[in-house]
Amino acid sequence: xxxxxxxxxxxxxxLLLAAGLLxxxxxxxxxxxxxxxxxxxxxxxxxxxxxxNQHRGYQLCAKHVNEKGGVLGRKVEFVxxxxxSDPQTxxxxxxxxxxxxxxxxxxxxxxxxxxxxVANVNERYKMxxxxxxxxxxxxxxxxxxxxxxxxxxxxxxxxxxxxxxAKRGLKTAAFVYEDTLFPKxxxxxxxxxxxxxxxxxxxxxxxxxxxxxxxxFSAILTKIRAANPDVFGAATYFDDAVAITRxxxxxxxxxxxxxxxxxxxxxxxxxxxxxxxxxxxxxxxWESTLPYPGAKEFTEAHHKEFPGADFSYHTAGGYAGxxxxxxxxxxxxxxxxxxxxxxxLKMDFDSVYGGFKxxxxxxxxxHKMVMFQWQDxxxxxxxxxxxxxxxxxxxxxxxxxxx
Amino acid sequence: xxxxxxxxxxxxxxxxxxAGSLYALVxxxxxxxxxxxxxxxxxxxxxxxxxxxxxxxxxxxxxxNPYLSLPxxxxxxxxxxxxxxxxxxxxxxxxxxxxxxxxTFGISISLVNLAQLxxxxxxxxxxxxxxxxxxxxVAFSKARLVGFAFALGITVLAFLxxxxxxxxxxxxxxxxxxxxxxxxxxxxxxxxxxxxGVASALAAAGGSLVSVIVAIQPEMGQxxxxxxxxxxxxxxxxxxxxxxxxxxxxxxxEQLSSLYxxxxxxxxxxxxxxxxxxxxRPTGLLGGRT
Numbered sequence: 001x002x003x004x005x006x007x008x009x010x011x012x013x014x015l016l017l018a019a020g021l022l023x024x025x026x027x028x029x030x031x032x033x034x035x036x037x038x039x040x041x042x043x044x045x046x047x048x049x050x051x052x053n054q055h056r057g058y059q060l061c062a063k064h065v066n067e068k069g070g071v072l073g074r075k076v077e078f079v080x081x082x083x084x085s086d087p088q089t090x091x092x093x094x095x096x097x098x099x100x101x102x103x104x105x106x107x108x109x110x111x112x113x114x115x116x117x118v119a120n121v122n123e124r125y126k127m128x129x130x131x132x133x134x135x136x137x138x139x140x141x142x143x144x145x146x147x148x149x150x151x152x153x154x155x156x157x158x159x160x161x162x163x164x165x166a167k168r169g170l171k172t173a174a175f176v177y178e179d180t181l182f183p184k185x186x187x188x189x190x191x192x193x194x195x196x197x198x199x200x201x202x203x204x205x206x207x208x209x210x211x212x213x214x215x216x217f218s219a220i221l222t223k224i225r226a227a228n229p230d231v232f233g234a235a236t237y238f239d240d241a242v243a244i245t246r247x248x249x250x251x252x253x254x255x256x257x258x259x260x261x262x263x264x265x266x267x268x269x270x271x272x273x274x275x276x277x278x279x280x281x282x283x284x285x286w287e288s289t290l291p292y293p294g295a296k297e298f299t300e301a302h303h304k305e306f307p308g309a310d311f312s313y314h315t316a317g318g319y320a321g322x323x324x325x326x327x328x329x330x331x332x333x334x335x336x337x338x339x340x341x342x343x344x345l346k347m348d349f350d351s352v353y354g355g356f357k358x359x360x361x362x363x364x365x366x367h368k369m370v371m372f373q374w375q376d377x378x379x380x381x382x383x384x385x386x387x388x389x390x391x392x393x394x395x396x397x398x399x400x401x402x403x
Numbered sequence: 404x405x406x407x408x409x410x411x412x413x414x415x416x417x418x419x420x421x422a423g424s425l426y427a428l429v430x431x432x433x434x435x436x437x438x439x440x441x442x443x444x445x446x447x448x449x450x451x452x453x454x455x456x457x458x459x460x461x462x463x464x465x466x467x468n469p470y471l472s473l474p475x476x477x478x479x480x481x482x483x484x485x486x487x488x489x490x491x492x493x494x495x496x497x498x499x500x501x502x503x504x505x506x507t508f509g510i511s512i513s514l515v516n517l518a519q520l521x522x523x524x525x526x527x528x529x530x531x532x533x534x535x536x537x538x539x540x541v542a543f544s545k546a547r548l549v550g551f552a553f554a555l556g557i558t559v560l561a562f563l564x565x566x567x568x569x570x571x572x573x574x575x576x577x578x579x580x581x582x583x584x585x586x587x588x589x590x591x592x593x594x595x596x597x598x599x600g601v602a603s604a605l606a607a608a609g610g611s612l613v614s615v616i617v618a619i620q621p622e623m624g625q626x627x628x629x630x631x632x633x634x635x636x637x638x639x640x641x642x643x644x645x646x647x648x649x650x651x652x653x654x655x656x657e658q659l660s661s662l663y664x665x666x667x668x669x670x671x672x673x674x675x676x677x678x679x680x681x682x683x684r685p686t687g688l689l690g691g692r693t
Contacts, residue, residue, distance in 0.1 A: 045622070048524035179667050210666040213626065215617045218418035219661030219669070222411050239526060239618050250535040250544040251414070272528055272618075399534070 034077035035070070035335070037062075037322070038097030039107040042114065045085025046213060049238045049266065050314045051110040054133055055080070056306050057318025058107065060298075061326070063305070071326050072333070079103055085110075087117035094121040104335050107322060108147075110314070112136035112154065112182035119147045126337040128328070128344060132321025133314060135285075136185045140363040146337065148344050149364035150321050150356060154185040157283040158193040158233040160371025160383035161259040164281075164392055166200035170230035170256060173197045176220055176244070179209035183235035186261055193233055205229050210240070217244050221251045231257040238263030242272050249276055249399045256395035257281065259371070266312050270377060277374045279396040284370055286313035286353050287381060289389065294352040313353075320353030407662060410540035415658045421547040423654020424554040425609055429627055430634035431561055431646045432605035438578040438641030439598040442503040446511035447631055448624025450603050453514070454480055454610025455619045456522065462529045462614075469529050470549065473611040477604040484603030485596050511624075518621035527619040550612040557608050558647055561601075565643060574598055578641060633677050639687025648689060 039058065042051030058078055066075045079101055083090035090109050097103045098121065106122050108115050108131030115134035119142075122129040128146045131139070135151035158175070165173065175193050177183040187193045187207065194204050206227040208220055221244070224232060232255035234244050241263035248258070263269060264282025286292075288299040288311075298319060302311060325340075327349060332339040348366070349356045355366030371383040373392050380390040429451060436444045454476045461467040461475070532549060535542040565571035577584040577594045585591050609627070617623065634653050638645025656676055660669040680688065 044519055044524045048620075049526065052524075208665050211670055214666060215626075216418070216422060216657070216661075217666075218422075219415050219658050220666050222414045222418075222662065226408060226411050242526070242528075242618060246533065247544075249533060250547075251542045252535070252537060268526070272526065272530070274530060276533065 032074065034075040035072070035105065035329075036077055036079050036101070036103040037105045037107055037325070038079045038094070038101060038103030040081045040083035040090045040093035040097070040109045040114070040118070042085040042110040043082040045083075046239060047085040047110050047237060049268065049310065050133075050262065050312070051085065053266075053310055053312050053314040054110050054318035056302065056309060057132075057315040057320075058322055060302055060305055060315075061319045061322035064301070065322070065326050071329050072335070076326065078107075083109055083114060085114075087114045090114040090118045091121055094118045098122070098125050098127060105325060105329070105340075107325060108132055108134060112139060112185070113180050115139060115147070116181055119144060122146055128325075128337055128340045130321045130325045130328075130344070132317040134182075136182050137189065137191075137363065138181075138185065140361050144362065146341060146362075148324075148358050148362040150317055150324065150353065150367065151285050151364060152367045152369040153191075153364070154182050154235075155189055155191040155193075155196075156369050157186045157235065157261040158259060159196055159369065160283060161231060161233050161257060161281055162193065162196045162200060162202065164371070164383060164394070165197075165202060165231040165257050168256075168394060171203060172205045172227075172229045173202045173231040173233065174206035174224050174227055174229035174255070175204065175233045175235065176207070176224075177209050177235035178212055178214075178237060178240055180212050183237070183261065184209060186235035187233075193235070197231075202231065214240065215243055217247045218251060221247055221253050224255075225251060225253045229255055231255055232259075234258075234260045236260045236263050238266060238269070242269060245273055245276060245280060252399055254396070254398040258396055259283065264374075265372065265379060266310060268310055270374060275402070278376075278402070279373065279393060281371055281373045281382075281392070282379070284313050284372055284379075285367070286316045287370065287372065287379065288316075289381070290354065290370070290387065292352055292354050293350050298352040316353050320351035320356070323351045324349065324356055411662065413541050415662045416655065417541055417543060418547075419655035419658035420651055421544065421551045421654070422658065423651035424551045424558075425612060425650075426630050426634050426653050427647045427650025428554040428558055428612075429606055429609035430631040430638075430650050431558060431643060432602035432609075433628075433631040434635050434638075434641060434643055434646045435574070435598050435602045435605075437635065438643075439574055440503075440595050443507065444602070445504060445507040445628060446514065447507075447602075447606055448626065448628035449511045449514045450480055450484075450606035450624070451610040451613065451627050452518065452619075452621060452624035453483075454607030455614040455623065456518065456527075456610075457607070458611040458614040459527050459529055459619055462531065469531050469611060469615055470553065473553065473608055476607040476611045480607035481600040481604040483600075485600035511628075515621050515624070522621065524620055524622075528617070529614045529619075531615050544616075546615040550616060553608070553612055557605070561605065562643060564601075570597070574601075630673075633673060635687075636677055637680055637688055639689045642687060642689050645687055645689035649687070652688075 041055050062076050081093045106127050106129050108129050110133045112134045115131045116139045123144050123146050130148045132150040135154045137153045140149050175187045177187040197204050241260040259281030261283045265284040270277045328340050328343040331343040357366035370381050372379040372381045382388050382392040433447045436442050457476045458469045461472045462469050532546040535544045573589045634649035638649030657669045660672040
């Protein structure tokens, strides 16, 4: 049993401490309540890797905003739940955040699929949602007023791969995609990979989707090996990007150009695959080496705050999305949904993530996509030429002919 | 869409059999638990997951060859299963199957969440054996080939154990009829624990073999539980050679439908097969109890 003498002293300290903290606040304590920003994130489940990166982006943004004095004279505080990479769960959580937790603002979840599902919720309550991890055009073309895009659309994720292929005179292409909203849009939506390839005179010899969570790609890769395309593009997330690359080696599938979309840019991709990740191209919405305002400082701050943590454009996107919302609230001078929306529509803003400018329906028109290649364990930006730091190592040598 | 050549078919048949052997190994454990204890073990895939993690940690921190640490993984889960803290006796009295379903479901969720807390959802894998042997146009993934060999080997040993040893016969006797087994002097309670231990060991072996092939994460077991149930229905509940046949069949069906149709459809086809078998031959292809 602790001595009552000690606990009385402790109680006295606590009182003094509390008084000391409250005194400088003076005025109305109620106005110092933090602004609550609600969101659900994929902290577990298939999208966990990327959801956690986005989470760190949100956390770091809140920290920096608060260090600079907060917004509207108040600090910001995230109220976050885990949607387990499931759209239905996300919907439930946003309802809860808005109606029960009574958050003042919301931020978007991870992935197009979940963003699409929850968009109806924040639309109903007229809460503007900056959705930093939703790259599917369709989400923003349904007449919604309160959702705003940060990413370049899904359709252009493999544009770099196709452009490089066309410039090298390649003739045939194959595409596969996880059969969910974003990867499917990347490949088959109007303006997606299939259309882009055809426009550049490349024949698409094979296109197939696979179910989310699929781990065995032998049949798909067998068909691809038989079709023998020059270029192979896979619209993936992380697990499948790793599995497909590994199984390509097992089944000896050797296109001259092979690229993935999401997941290929994570440091973990190279960690898991090692040398087998060499020559793989990946699409990225952002790299820390790009000349965007504050990008370098953001990267350094992240590594200091979260040493050893995985870091990707999802982290930066999360950070920038929150930056954009806070900026809009500042300009609006209020937490009113309509006022914030009006400011977002007027913004032509450069965040650490690059350009941000949306059309009336929330569709992003300013942000640029880049393509990199894994070279000697490093991601080297190889496209577009005006942002490139190096040249593509072309063609990708067959598996048997590498060291 | 794509015309299927002989080489493609051969490749896919090989892939199917390699995958199927693992299904068979894991499903055998489930068949044992159901046959002997009448317990529907929803946590079966979770046991596999634990086996995978064990192999991963031993490989990462101790540098143990995953194939050599396989017996250790089996031993570890055997001990865990044998000391099964869950007392099924009250369950056996009333509605054993339903209660066991809920109980093992609960155990599964707890274990998966504990794993997420302890090890996070980060993907792990044992980078040990990559690449494949090429035999003409057909590639044999090294990791899957070795997995196949082990899976068959262990399955054969399991059959020998069940068929030739006294303990194995006692297990089969208990599966056939608890009451008569008791009358014959078999300690049914001990047999139940032993069976759970053996089945857990088989799941762990599957996990060990699979750790070199797929990504390891806390929820990886789910799909294995589903497939094990599929295999058991296909082969016949409680029918052990049926588990082997069912496993190989499932592997083939998945790969062939992926080849001739699409990979998305192959999942549906497997479940369609399940429905067809249940309708036409509910006791499974090789017969067993319903």
